[in-house]
Amino acid sequence: MNKRANIAGSGYRGRTASIGFAHGPFVHIDGAADGARIAGTPKDEATALRAALVSAGRQIAALATAAGGDAAQILEFQVALLDDEDFLDPVFTAIADGASAHAAWAAALDEQIADYNSAADEYLQARSSDLADLRDRVLRTLHGGESEALKIPDGAVICADDLPPSRFLEINWSRGGGLALLHGSPTSHVAMLARARGIPMIVQLRSVSPSAKPHEKPIAKPVAKPSAKTALLDGEGATLELDPTAEEVRLFEQRRDLHQKTRASARAILRRPAASWGGEKIRLMINIQRVEDLEHADAQYADGIGLMRTEFLLGGQMGLPDEETQFQAYDAVLRWAGTRPVTIRTFDAGGDKPVAGFTVAGEANPFLGVRGLRLCLARPEIFAVQLRALARAAVRGNLKVMFPMVTTPDELETGRGLFVDAVGELQGEGVAAVFPEVGIMVEVPAAALTIELFNAPFFSIGSNDLAQYVTACDRTNGALASLIDPLHPAVLDLIRQIAASGKRAGSSVSLCGDMAGDPRCIPALLACGLRELSVNPSALALVKQTIDALSDGGARV
Amino acid sequence: MTLETREPNGQTNGQIITGSVRLVHAAGMHARPAVKLTKLAKKFQAQISIRASNAAEWINAKSVAKVMALRAARDSIIEIKASGEDAEGAVAALVDLVATDFPDTSP
Numbered sequence: 001m002n003k004r005a006n007i008a009g010s011g012y013r014g015r016t017a018s019i020g021f022a023h024g025p026f027v028h029i030d031g032a033a034d035g036a037r038i039a040g041t042p043k044d045e046a047t048a049l050r051a052a053l054v055s056a057g058r059q060i061a062a063l064a065t066a067a068g069g070d071a072a073q074i075l076e077f078q079v080a081l082l083d084d085e086d087f088l089d090p091v092f093t094a095i096a097d098g099a100s101a102h103a104a105w106a107a108a109l110d111e112q113i114a115d116y117n118s119a120a121d122e123y124l125q126a127r128s129s130d131l132a133d134l135r136d137r138v139l140r141t142l143h144g145g146e147s148e149a150l151k152i153p154d155g156a157v158i159c160a161d162d163l164p165p166s167r168f169l170e171i172n173w174s175r176g177g178g179l180a181l182l183h184g185s186p187t188s189h190v191a192m193l194a195r196a197r198g199i200p201m202i203v204q205l206r207s208v209s210p211s212a213k214p215h216e217k218p219i220a221k222p223v224a225k226p227s228a229k230t231a232l233l234d235g236e237g238a239t240l241e242l243d244p245t246a247e248e249v250r251l252f253e254q255r256r257d258l259h260q261k262t263r264a265s266a267r268a269i270l271r272r273p274a275a276s277w278g279g280e281k282i283r284l285m286i287n288i289q290r291v292e293d294l295e296h297a298d299a300q301y302a303d304g305i306g307l308m309r310t311e312f313l314l315g316g317q318m319g320l321p322d323e324e325t326q327f328q329a330y331d332a333v334l335r336w337a338g339t340r341p342v343t344i345r346t347f348d349a350g351g352d353k354p355v356a357g358f359t360v361a362g363e364a365n366p367f368l369g370v371r372g373l374r375l376c377l378a379r380p381e382i383f384a385v386q387l388r389a390l391a392r393a394a395v396r397g398n399l400k401v402m403f404p405m406v407t408t409p410d411e412l413e414t415g416r417g418l419f420v421d422a423v424g425e426l427q428g429e430g431v432a433a434v435f436p437e438v439g440i441m442v443e444v445p446a447a448a449l450t451i452e453l454f455n456a457p458f459f460s461i462g463s464n465d466l467a468q469y470v471t472a473c474d475r476t477n478g479a480l481a482s483l484i485d486p487l488h489p490a491v492l493d494l495i496r497q498i499a500a501s502g503k504r505a506g507s508s509v510s511l512c513g514d515m516a517g518d519p520r521c522i523p524a525l526l527a528c529g530l531r532e533l534s535v536n537p538s539a540l541a542l543v544k545q546t547i548d549a550l551s552d553g554g555a556r557v
Numbered sequence: 558m559t560l561e562t563r564e565p566n567g568q569t570n571g572q573i574i575t576g577s578v579r580l581v582h583a584a585g586m587h588a589r590p591a592v593k594l595t596k597l598a599k600k601f602q603a604q605i606s607i608r609a610s611n612a613a614e615w616i617n618a619k620s621v622a623k624v625m626a627l628r629a630a631r632d633s634i635i636e637i638k639a640s641g642e643d644a645e646g647a648v649a650a651l652v653d654l655v656a657t658d659f660p661d662t663s664p
Contacts, residue, residue, distance in 0.1 A: 077588040077621065080595055086620035112622065119628065123587055127625070130588070189588075315581050356579075 012205045012240040014180070017191035019235045020200030021256035022178030023249070024155035026231035026242060029163070039100030046092055049101040052141040057082045059137065060166060067169045074165050074189040077127075078134045102142050109135035126188035133164025152177075157231035157240070159205075165189045173199050178233035180205055180240045200235030266541040270301040275547040277526050282547055285343075285534035287512055291332050296537035301544075304340035306534020307402075307460065307512040308333055310347055310386070314355045320382055326389035334397035341398045343460065343534075345441060346386055346415075348372050348404040358382060367474065372405020372441075373415055380418060387422040394436040402460055406440040409453050439507070445469050448494040451501045459502055460534070463513025467491050486515045492524055499529030510534055519546040526550070576648040577636045578655045580609075586629035590659045595621045597654055603641030605651070609633045618651065 039045055060079055064072040081087055087108075094104040109131055116128035152158065154175035162183045168190050171177075179194060184203035194201040228242035232252045236259055241248055275282040285306030286299055293299070313321040313329060334342055349355040350371025358379065363369035376383035390401050403415050416438050426433035442448050443462035451459065463486055468475040470491050473484035485491075495511065502509035510532035515521040517539035525533065526547070535543050582590050586609070598605050598618040606615035609629035615638065616623040629635060635655055639647045 073589055073592075076592045080592045080621040084595070084620050084622050086617050087622035115626070121585075121628070123584055124625075124628065127588060 011242075012180070014202040014205040014238045014240070015186055016201075016235055016238045017181075017184065017186040017188070017203045018179075018194040018199060018201040019259075020178070020198060021235065021252070021259065022155070022157050022176060022200050022231075022233040023252065023256075024157050024177055024230065025153045026228045027152050027156045027158045029158060029160040029167075039102075042096050042098060045095045045099075045101040045104075048142060049091070049095065049105060049138075052101070052105075052138050053082050053088075055141045056134070056138045059141075060134075063166050063169050071165065071169055071193055074130070074193070077130055078166075081131075081134060102139055105138055105142070106135060122185055126185040126191075129162045129164055129184065129188055129190065132162065133166050136164070137166065157233045159231075159240070163190050165193060168193055173197055178231075178235065180231070180233055200233055202233065202235055202238045202240060205240060262545075266545045269545050269548060270298055270541050272544075274303070275544045277547050277551045280531055282526070283510070283532040284540060284544055284547075285341075285510065285512075285532065286537045286540060287534050288333070288537075291329055293537060294333065294336050298540045299537040301540060302340075302537070304398075305333065305337060305342040305344075306510055306532070308342060308344045310345060311349060311353055311355075314347065314349060314358065320358065320385070323385050323389045323392075326386060327392050330389060330393035330399075331396055334393055334399060337397055339398060341400060343400040343402050343439075343458075344390060344393075345402045345404055346373065346383070346390075347376055348441075350375050350405075367468070373403040373411055374405060374407075376403075377411065377414055377418075383415075383418060384422055387419045388426060388433075391419070391423045391426055391433040391435065392431060394434040395432045399434075399436040400458060401436050401438050402441050402458075403438070404441040404462065405443060405465075406454075407444045407446050409455065412438075412440055412454055412456065441512075442466065442498055443469065445494065448498055451498050452505065456507055458508045458510070459498060461495060461498060461509065461511040461513065461530075463491070463495070463511055463515045466494065466513070467515075470494065486513070486518075486521060487524055492528055495525065495530065496528040503529065508532060517543055519543070522546050523550055572644075573638050573640045574644040574648045575636065575638045576652045577634050578652045580629055580631060580633050580635050580655055581658050582655075583631060585631045585633070586624060586627055586635075588625065590655075591621050591624040593659045594651065594654060595619055595624055597650055598647065601639070601641070601643045601647035601650075603639040603644040603647045605637065605639040605644075605647050607635055607637050607651075609635055611636075 040048070057079060060075050060082075064075040064079070067075075091104045091108045094107070095101060099107070113128045113131045113135070116124055116131065119125050152171055154172070155177045157178045157180060158171070159180045160182070162181055163179060168179075177199065179190070179199060179201040181201070181203045182205050185191065186203060188203075191201060191203065230243060232241040232244050232248065233239075234252060234255060237255065241252070244252065275284055283303045285304045286293075286302040287307040287309070288294060288305060289309050290312040310326075310329075313326055330344060333344070347358075348371070350359045350369060351367050353359075353371075354361070354366070359375060360370045370378055376386075390399065393399060401419070403412060406412055419435065419438060423433050423435045437457045439456040439458035439460065440447070440454060441460050441462045442451065443465035445466070447454065448466060464475060467484055467486045467488065471484050471488055473480040475484055499509050509530060511525060511530055512534035515525060516533040517535035519542060522533075522543065533543065580586060586594075595618065605618040607618045607624070607627070608615045609627045610633040612627070616627065618624065618637065637648050637651050
């Protein structure tokens with residue numbers, strides 16, 4: 001949807017930090033207090049700063065207590081700085097050398113802020129607003145006034161250069177409202193707070209008045225009309241409109257209602273039993289990276305787990321995970337799933353996922369190197385531990401085990417042989433163990449092109465790697481982003497072949513790459529013959545809704 | 558991974574205890590991990606220094622500003638050294654904190 005046409009002369013566009021809509025009185029907040037203050041002797045100044053630091057610490061602690069949760073954790077960084085001798089010592093040294101308390105404090109903080117702003121990492125840049133918050137709070141206290149509570153009407157759309165977390169928490173958001181920042185960042189602490197509370201927020205506002213082309217002219221100082229009375233903030237389209245006309249309000253309310261309906265229907269759709277397309281049931285599974293991903297509110301609506309990655313087990317510092325640790329993780333997931341199928345992928349280390357003590361170091365081209373099943377077969381002693389844990393977990397429920405990065409049927413058979421050995425060994429020890437279904441992840445073009453040679457009850461298409469190998473584009477190389485199109489006819493052709501071959505052989509075929517969660521790709525995947533998709537829990541509602549819409553609209557390809 | 562985590566070595570007072578650990582936190586050494594690390598470090602009497610990925614300079618593990626300034630990225634190796642009466646416990650506790658990805662229920 002292009003909403004640019006809806007923005008008139010008094011409109012601004014930015015980046016979305018928190019989705020939502022607000023229509024209310026417009027309030028513009030100025031920056032820090034900067035009044036005059038007369039410095040005393042170095043000793044007086046040191047005492048004044050110490051008192052201001054203590055007072056600021058108390059103010060922040062009170063805010064943290066009132067806010068609790070995430071907000072309290074965010075403020076802890078400021079509290080820690082107030083208690084950091086390495087950080088404060090130079091400030092007191094400057095004061096001893098004759099600087100005023102406010103100048104020494106502001107200089108130390110400004111240096112830190114500049115340092116954070118110059119960081120390449122957007123997250124670190126965003127921390128500069130925490131520091132500015134602390135700087136201004138201490139300066140306000142030094143200037144004699146406790147921080148004055150902001151007088152803000154209910155439901156206001158608040159505009160500022162940037163807004164520190166403590167200021168955000170001082171505002172009463174219970175009657176709604178929104179936040180529009182000229183600077184700021186979607187990864188700032190304020191943005192996290194806004195998202196957690198459902199407060200719409202946009203950052204990095206730019207003018208989109210007819211005279212300036214969109215995205216061209218950043219506004220340096222407060223918006224052109226700080227005197228505006230009302231504002232419309234659209235967190236989805238990332239727009240701000242000041243003193244809107246009746247027509248602008250009408251269009252805004254249309255967008256807001258549409259947004260609310262879409263959200264509500266996406267959630268409602270999840271509770272329906274199954275997605276279907278063209279009269280056929282489409283199974284929607286979820287991908288998980290670790291056991292905790294099952295805590296996502298939408299996970300319960302999945303038809304099963306299409307891909308459980310196991311690399312998280314390799315991230316610990318206690319060496320490679322032992323059999324019991326692995327068993328506990330697999331067992332927890334199977335218990336969660338009940339009778340629903342759970343596909344667990346064996347270690348897919350190597351490539352862009354190096355693991356010390358496991359993967360081969362110094363490969364010239366790790367994406368084409370000893371990774372996935374290749375690595376597991378090269379390190380059978382490590383692989384055997386995982387296979388034992390899986391065979392034990394298989395007793396619990398509907399487990400399927402998937403080998404990644406398979407090139408030839410021989411590899412599948414060798415892996416299966418090791419699995420059979422592991423099951424035999426366990427049963428010999430009197431441990432309950434079952435041989436689960438074993439299938440492969442299809443991501444190597446050579447396997448995709450000869451899929452009928454593989455004897456497997458299921459195939460899962462790893463479209464991220466498949467597209468990378470088919471298009472000869474490193475998927476971590478941003479310069480190639482436009483070439484590594486998953487909708488490339490060659491990729492789609494392979495998907496179609498795999499789906500058809502699976503159907504002939506009676507093997508199920510699913511797809512678990514990013515394509516499955518991309519509404520743009522879903523019509524093509526269904527048209528290729530896929531009837532099972534596996535996506536991140538957060539994409540489940542959108543995918544189900546997309547499929548339903550395709551069904552209703554009869555948009556069969 | 559055993560290669561990355563060395564158990565604290567050395568026993569007697571006055572000796573320098575060292576340890577190293579891989580930073581697994583997805584966002585690297587950012588505000589919350591840095592706060593947790595310095596808070597834990599301050600519970601020990603020992604002088605504790607850390608550095609990331611073989612940087613020349615060791616910094617005070619009790620200073621949140623310095624720890625943030627490390628700019629330690631995900632997967633960098635954090636080296637810890639400590640001297641003083643409870644140095645051994647300090648290194649072990651800090652290695653554990655980083656290795657377990659800064660759990661919310663830190664000691």
